[in-house]
Amino acid sequence: MTAALHLREPAVLVLEDGRTFTGRSYGSRGETVGEAVFCTAMTGYQETLTDPSYHRQVVVMTAPHVGNTGWNDEDDESSRIWVSGYVVRDPALRPSSWRSQRSLEDELVTQGVVGICDIDTRALTRHLRERGAMRVGIFSGEDARMPSAHLLERVTAAPAMAGASLAQEVSTDEAYVVEAVGERRFTVAAIDLGIKAMTPHQMAQRGIEVHVLPATSTFEDINAIDGLDGVFFSNGPGDPSAADHEVGVLRETLAAGIPFFGICFGNQLLGRALGFGTFKLKYGHRGINQPVMDRRTRKVEVTAHNHGFAVDAPLDKDTETEFGTASVSHVCLNDDVVEGLELRSASGELTAFSVQYHPEAAAGPHDAAYLFDRFVDLLQQQTTSEGANA
Known part of the structure; x- marks a missing residue:
């Protein structure tokens, strides 16, 4: 059974200014923090995820459907996924491409990338455009059940991108x-x-x-x-x-x-x-x-x-x-x-x-x-x- 067919647990996304979005777990379960940024690409998510420039960033996809073409072993731009977390609205139920070797979510699970789905990515993107890129945390499983104030403390404890030598x-x-x-x-x-x-x-x-x-x-x-x-x-x-x-x-x-x-x-x-x-x-x-x-x-x-x-x-x-x-x-x-x-x-x-x-x-x-x-x-x-x- 692929990861996409697993029962999804509740998950929460917490921005450093206190705004919170609730959704479902996507990819690996647990906790991750980083800088929240949005990507307007309609395609090419595999190249995006493996781009080292996204190190320590949580990528929000503005395209509503993600994962349609699955994952293959030819399109990686480096040896691993570099994003700290991944945010999508509607993950594909199954990949549909002759080049696909496994699902996107399977690869996220394999590489331990924590994500969230079933949230209003349009509202999140508009918030980041108005307020600016900021630190964010994604929490699923037991972590999602913690008090919101505690989760916000974890987010604000993360290092900022300004001044970072990476x-x-x-x-x-x-x-x-x-x-x-x-x-x-x-x-x-x-x-x-x-x-x-x-x-x-x-x-x-x-x-x-x-x-x-x-x-x-x-x-x-x-x-x-x-x-x-x-x-x-x-x-x-x-x-x-x-x-x-x-x-x-x-x-x-x-x-x-x-x-x-x-x-x-x-x-x-x-x-x-x-x-x-x-x-x-x-x-x-x-x-x-x-x-x-x-x-x-x-x-x-x-x-x-x-x-x-x-x-x-x-x-x-x-x-x-x-x-x-x-x-x-x-x-x-x-x-x-x-x-x-x-x-x-x-x-x-x-x-x-x-x-x-x-x-x-x-x-x-x-x-x-x-x-x-x-x-x-x-x-x-x-x-x-x-x-x-x-």
Whole structure:
């Protein structure tokens, strides 16, 4: 018998401002706490759950029906589920996909992920939009029967996301290499701050040999890679203001003139390396349907997002930095949040760039896949320049 057919026990969701939702247990039974965030994706829940950027977060799905396509062994973006808890309105009674190998709920039970269902996720999402992302707890079984004041104490005792340094908790312990598909054209060091599997895959498809390094790596570790052509910083969880080590490594990379590409957390760290501040968004951007404009081409892309922090950089002017001229390259059309940065030399050549969203799009639309091609162009530009100067 699958988990979906088990008798569901009462469960309760408690927000740190005291608002409470009652429902039924979903997935593993017990207690979990984290930051409550909502995801607007209609599909791709498996990739969402296995995205390390969701570490220490309780994800609320705005789509009403979740679990319809089950779970398979091919679509994971990392080695495990990273969310702290999962909230859905109507879980699927059974999966319906030829690729499904088991139900979503079975996988949640296997990996010990506590969830809740049969609650008004629309009301919960509206509350988070009005009040902002906040700490939350899900309690089922015996825990759900405890006094509400006691449950609220457990929620407020949980650490806040602001100030949290989490990249090293989700990063790889050992370096590994993703080989280029076909002829190797370039070699890149990718700092794993919570990298998704599709990212090095996208680079490998373009002839890049990707050396994935732990978040604790130093500039010396990067520079020790034979034939290094560029550096990449991945997505990841936590507050960029707490990532001083990673910012220091990136500043050394920029000073050395090594081509750089960053996504999501990597965009925030590039912002800090260039002297910009970062701030926590009220409720963040999470989903695979967020409109972004490339300010250079004026093209509007529908993109995949998962971030609760953003870069504080001016939209109306360039900024001179010690590494060159920085500008905002992409902007979110919903709220004018910075979604990308560019760094150019005195001669106007691109030397580094980043985006706040996910061009690897797992899950999500493929509108932004061109950014990996832009990275290839940057690497080729650097190689050509070095050859001309040799």
